[in-house]
Amino acid sequence: MKKWIPSIVAGLCAVWAFAGLNVPASKPGGFNFRDFGRLPVVSNGRTQPLDSLARNALLQLREKQSANLEPWKAWYQRPQILSATEWLACMMLKPEVADSWPVIRINNPDLLGLLGLPANADPEKQVDGKHFSWNAIKGKLEDLQREGQRAGQLDQSRRTPYDQALVRLMKCVGLYMRLQNTVQPQNAKDWPAELGQFVANAPAGVKAYNAQQEKKPHDEAALERFMRDISRFDVMARLDPALIIPPAHPERNRTEWMRTVDALVGVARGDGAHFALNAYARMTGAYRTDNFAKFNEALADYRTALTTHFQPELAKASREQRFNFFEPFYKSMNLYVLAFLGALGFWFAPQRMEGLRRTAAWMVGAALLVHTTGLIFRMVLEGRPPVTNLYSSAIFIGWGACILGLILERFWRNSIGIVVSSTIGFTTLIIAHHLSLTGDTMEMMRAVLDTNFWLATHVVVVTLGYSATFVAGFLALIYLVRGFFTRSLDAATAQSLAKMVYGIVCFATLFSFVGTVLGGIWADQSWGRFWGWDPKENGALIIVLWNALILHARWGGLVRERGLMNLAIGGNIVTAWSWFGVNMLGIGLHSYGFMDSAFMWLMLFVVSQLALVALGCLPVSIWRSSAALGGASRGKPLPV
Amino acid sequence: MNSSLWKFFTSLRLTVVCLGLSILLVFVGTVAQADEGLYQAQERYFKQWFVWAPTLFGHQLPVLLPGGYLLGTVLLANLIAAHIKRFNWSWRKFGINLTHLGIIVLLVGQLLTDMLAKESHLRLVEGESRSYTESHREHELAVMSDTDANQEEVASIPEALVARKGEISRPQWPFVLRVKEYQVNGEVLETADVLQTAGRLTSALATVESQYATPEGLVAQAERAVQTAGRGEVWRKALAAIGQPSSGDLVELAKKIAAQPELAARLQEELKTRFQTEMLAGFRQQPGATSYVAVQHLLKLPVTPETVPASSTQGVGQKAFARPVAETKEMDRNNTPYAVVEVVESGKSLGTWLVSPWLVGPQEITVAGKKWRVAFRSERTYLPFSVKLLTTTHEVYRGTDIPKNFQSRVRISNPAKGETREADIYMNNPLRYAGLTFFQYQMGKEERDANVGNSTLQVVRNPSWLTPYLGCVIVSLGMAFQFLFHLVGFLSKRRVA
Incomplete structure (x- = not known):
């Protein structure tokens, strides 16, 4: 029985994770938000469910995928939390209610000062000092606009944290208004009736307008009504909301989705009211009167109407909603933490804790399974190889490192592989989460990158090279930290670590070299230059050169065990630079992944690695493990 | 051979030092692109x-770094020397030897590309046909004459x-060109427009x-200023500058001060200077004569x-x-030169001509009853x-x-071979023809909107x-081996153990 415990524990964890694949049905006797959330719309150039639109919006507004309406309450006080779709429904259909919900996150104290908002939590007054409602900031929009414009004109590198917070908030304001103008003009009181009037009045209005243009007598009242509506719609058009109306002629062109305002202009042109326009208006009317039965009926009718021509879009939207509820990367992050704790426990008492090590190893296996499923699910949704942008590169680097770690664990069974897998897996997924805060992570590929062949070869191989270099660097960190700060690094462990690092560096050299050259060939194919000294190319080249340097220094006997470790830690810096640093230069053909807030983290990381290298250069005699090492690292060179 | 030199060139230590310096150079050269421009940094x-x-x-750091050519050459020498010295045939070494051979091929290939490759572009409007490509940076002074009805000779x-x-001078010319003035970058303005x-x-x-x-006038202007946000702002700043309260109703304030x-x-x-300064700044933003006039006024x-x-x-x-x-530093902008040339026919000057890519089309010069055309333009490479x-x-x-x-659909007509064919060129799908490769050039949004119906193809000759x-x-x-x-x-060692 005892033999089976590790696998059973890991199995239960996997079951917990995969349970998320089942999207829970909405409660009977309420709005059917599950089906509403999987309505297909087009935003950011791709078909997606309303649920994704809602989650991405919330990520940008408040860095979470759900809306907490009472953020001043602690978790045990059970604050009211809405699902993303539920929140979006209210935003689009009953905006005046959503305006009182504190969903806009503002961290910068100076910005809070500008807006006259309290920076401290005060549950009595129902504020937490971080999240604010639209109603709380709308009085200061003019100040925000003025300051935001100033900050927006500044060069990225010259913005203070306050300026950056301003620019971010301005984006949030734009996003917020866009959402509220998606289905109806934001100031609509009774949209179904207003739409009906517009449709009825449109022919007379257009006629009057044309007559007026020709300076002929015309129906003043009809013209005035018509122009008033048109100017309201014009506001909607300028905000450029998501395209929620399916193409009028799917048999001719499936991609011509429309904004609500385009369909309204269609009415004025005499195309008649699009069925989706009416369907959304019906849902709006029912939602506003809290009539869930009517809402669900309108929703079901709309979905049925879509099935005739838009079955693929409906299916795609349902799949993506399922993926959203699955949250594979969040779940594998949790499993990585558990595995890490288990592996650490083993290090404290290796003799008695073998069971713990096996449980941890199985746990990494479970996490990897969830991670892999998520990766494949994303690939299916996008119809793309695994790495398409910075976000997915983070997920893939973690995935590759996790597999390498498991392979190491399979051979050495000393928990080191587990620590490598779980730590790098966890860290990269955290990085991915932060990258996802900037918006949709499944954005469309620009023309130059639109080739699955090169994405699948060059990008995948070079990213595996990143993974391997990080694994080697992380193994070296384990060597150093255990050797310098603890007594647990004995000569045998040190030697096994050195072998691991050497093997992984060989692997990293192979992959980073092949990946880099494949990138050159891609460049030759797409703009006739094998090598253009572009920052991203140079970053990859530096990794290749660094790995080659490690191998040659080792073969030439210039470094031994400790030197090898220090160089491998240097590999972490080089890889982090290539991965993020070059994007921050903001030049060259590859600089589509620009980001600023990560700069400080990159610097911190580089400094920490340099500090560890400095420690590694101190004489072994002052290391806490110096007795256990028995002077091995000063001794003979390693066998090749 | 000098044995210590031989030892130096075959040592692994040299390899490691060169690799280290290469890393440093690539890093510095990459970061410098942000300050010096992509193209300039590559060259430097x-x-x-x-x-x-x-x-x-x-x-700027006062140090001397080895450049790319030096490091590449030393690494190549090191690689070849080390292999001559240590080469022995065994399966153990086979993979390493093969790898290094491949790296030699890559290094030599890059050197050849650097020496032989030529890039130019072909810019076409829909329906247009051309049989030459134009250089990005280089210019030429072209002198043309008709040899017969549909043939022209270009020098x-x-x-x-x-x-x-x-x-x-050229043997076929009945004249001599004297270059009176030349500027590597300049602008040509219309005199009337400037005045x-x-x-x-x-x-x-x-x-x-x-x-x-x-x-x-102050009060009248204050009434105007209230209407527009920008003017109001200038007013408030001016009020602050003369130490007066700047908030509140501008018209009231103006009345009080008047x-x-x-x-x-x-x-x-105060207001006069401020509005005039703003106006000049606005003029400076605009291209050509407007900006020139504003700068002259400021000076x-x-x-x-x-x-x-x-x-x-x-x-x-x-x-x-x-x-x-001033010469341009940016990657995507080029210098536009101009020159003034004098045409001299058997010692007698026929006058001077201004030539520049700024001017559209060639200018005609009649010498000894024959018509010649001159143009200073992007360097052309004629295609067969x-x-x-x-x-x-x-x-x-x-x-x-x-x-x-x-995407561009093009038709290639090669009368010499009697060949006519059509092809689609798009991103990641170039056309290779007659030793040249045609790539679709990708435009930004603004560039695209300004050039509807235009397409630019990047043309590369790289043997x-x-x-x-x-x-x-x-x-x-x-x-891999x-x-x-x-x-x-x-693995087999572990299995034995």
Whole structure:
């Protein structure tokens, strides 16, 4: 029985994770938000469910995928939390209610000062000092606009944290208004009736307008009504909301989705009211009167109407909603933490804790399974190889490192592989989460990158090279930290670590070299230059050169065990630079992944690695493990 | 051979040092691109033997770095020497040897590319056909004459020769060209336009002057300022500058100040200067004559027919004014040169002509009853075939600005071979024909909107384009072999243990 415990524990964890694949049905006797959330719309150039639109919006507004309406309450006080779709429904259909919900996150104290908002939590007054409602900031929009414009004109590198917070908030304001103008003009009181009037009045209005243009007598009242509506719609058009109306002629062109305002202009042109326009208006009317039965009926009718021509879009939207509820990367992050704790426990008492090590190893296996499923699910949704942008590169680097770690664990069974897998897996997924805060992570590929062949070869191989270099660097960190700060690094462990690092560096050299050259060939194919000294190319080249340097220094006997470790830690810096640093230069053909807030983290990381290298250069005699090492690292060179 | 030198060139220590320096150079050269521009940094760091005073995060460091050529050469020498010394045939070493052979191929291939590859572009409007490509950066002075009804003879003089400002002659010419003036970067303005703009600026400044000439004017202007946000802002700043309260109703404030003559005069002066400065700043933002006139005004230099003399005595230059401009540093912008040439026929001057890529089309010069045409233009490479742009499409993803596809359908006509064929060129799908490769050039949104129906093709001639492919295959095979060789050895050793 005892033999089976590790696998059973890991199995239960996997079951917990995969349970998320089942999207829970909405409660009977309420709005059917599950089906509403999987309505297909087009935003950011791709078909997606309303649920994704809602989650991405919330990520940008408040860095979470759900809306907490009472953020001043602690978790045990059970604050009211809405699902993303539920929140979006209210935003689009009953905006005046959503305006009182504190969903806009503002961290910068100076910005809070500008807006006259309290920076401290005060549950009595129902504020937490971080999240604010639209109603709380709308009085200061003019100040925000003025300051935001100033900050927006500044060069990225010259913005203070306050300026950056301003620019971010301005984006949030734009996003917020866009959402509220998606289905109806934001100031609509009774949209179904207003739409009906517009449709009825449109022919007379257009006629009057044309007559007026020709300076002929015309129906003043009809013209005035018509122009008033048109100017309201014009506001909607300028905000450029998501395209929620399916193409009028799917048999001719499936991609011509429309904004609500385009369909309204269609009415004025005499195309008649699009069925989706009416369907959304019906849902709006029912939602506003809290009539869930009517809402669900309108929703079901709309979905049925879509099935005739838009079955693929409906299916795609349902799949993506399922993926959203699955949250594979969040779940594998949790499993990585558990595995890490288990592996650490083993290090404290290796003799008695073998069971713990096996449980941890199985746990990494479970996490990897969830991670892999998520990766494949994303690939299916996008119809793309695994790495398409910075976000997915983070997920893939973690995935590759996790597999390498498991392979190491399979051979050495000393928990080191587990620590490598779980730590790098966890860290990269955290990085991915932060990258996802900037918006949709499944954005469309620009023309130059639109080739699955090169994405699948060059990008995948070079990213595996990143993974391997990080694994080697992380193994070296384990060597150093255990050797310098603890007594647990004995000569045998040190030697096994050195072998691991050497093997992984060989692997990293192979992959980073092949990946880099494949990138050159891609460049030759797409703009006739094998090598253009572009920052991203140079970053990859530096990794290749660094790995080659490690191998040659080792073969030439210039470094031994400790030197090898220090160089491998240097590999972490080089890889982090290539991965993020070059994007921050903001030049060259590859600089589509620009980001600023990560700069400080990159610097911190580089400094920490340099500090560890400095420690590694101190004489072994002052290391806490110096007795256990028995002077091995000063001794003979390693066998090749 | 000197044995210590041999030892130096075969040592692994040299390899490691070179690799380390290469890492440093690539890093510095990459970071410097942000300050110096992509193209300039490439030239300064990688295509050099030595780099003096490299830039790091905006700071010049007084150190000497080995350049890309030097490191590449030393690494190549080191690689070859080490293999001559240590080469022995064994499976153990097979992968390593193969890898290094591949790297030699790559390094040599890059050197060849650097020496032999030529890039140019082909810019076409739908329906247009061309049988030449144009260089990005180089210019030429072309002198053309008709040999018969549909044949023309072109003599092309490279920019470098023009830059020397000497005499240029060709056996078939009945004249000599004397380069009187040459500027590597400049602009050509229309004289009439410059003078007219100068008049416009003077009268606009005078209007401002008159608006704030009297205290009563202040109130009228305050009423105007309330209507527009920008003006109100200037008013409040001006009020603050003369130490008056700047918040509240502007019209009321203006009325109050208008009643106090001394204060009113100060405010009038303040506002006048501020609005004039703003106006000049606005003029400076605009291209061509407008900006020139504003700058001259700021420098207190007059703009009269005397200060903007005609650039030449003949041709378009009679009505044009050319002036030098600082050389461009940006990656995507090029210098536009100009020159003034004198045509001398058997010792007698026929006058001077202004030539520049600014001017559209060639200018005619008649010498001894025969017509010649001259143009200073992008350097052309003539092709033995013609390329016609049939259609071009620029697609973006629905509801976004993200480019989805750029595509050109072209027809190649090669009369010598009796060949006519059509092909689609789009991103990642170039056309290779007659030793040239045609790539679709991708435009940004603004560039795209300004050039509907246009397509630019990047044209590359690179005889050594296959070497990286070959090198890559060899290195990959070598590394994969070595890696598997060790992995198998490692696994079997573990199994025994």
